[in-house]
Amino acid sequence: MLELDLLLVPFFDEMFVALPQELQQAFIRLLEQDDPDLMIWFSRRGQPDDPELRTLVCMILHRVQPEND
Numbered sequence: 697m698l699e700l701d702l703l704l705v706p707f708f709d710e711m712f713v714a715l716p717q718e719l720q721q722a723f724i725r726l727l728e729q730d731d732p733d734l735m736i737w738f739s740r741r742g743q744p745d746d747p748e749l750r751t752l753v754c755m756i757l758h759r760v761q762p763e764n765d
Contacts, residue, residue, distance in 0.1 A: 722746070
């Protein structure tokens with residue numbers, strides 16, 4: 697889904713190597729999630745149950761909308 701690519705690809709390009717290893721692994725897990733779940737999380741209509749995925753979603757959203765956190 698293009699909308700998700702616009703969030704995830706820049707985050708990967710700019711932030712992935714600086715993440716601790718456990719968050720790098722969580723990012724890979726994030727990419728394996730279903731698009732409908734990702735859309736719910738990134739539209740702030742829900743949160744992942746996994747705390748590491750929740751941390752990443754917050755980081756990605758804060759990167760593009762810092763004033764809303």
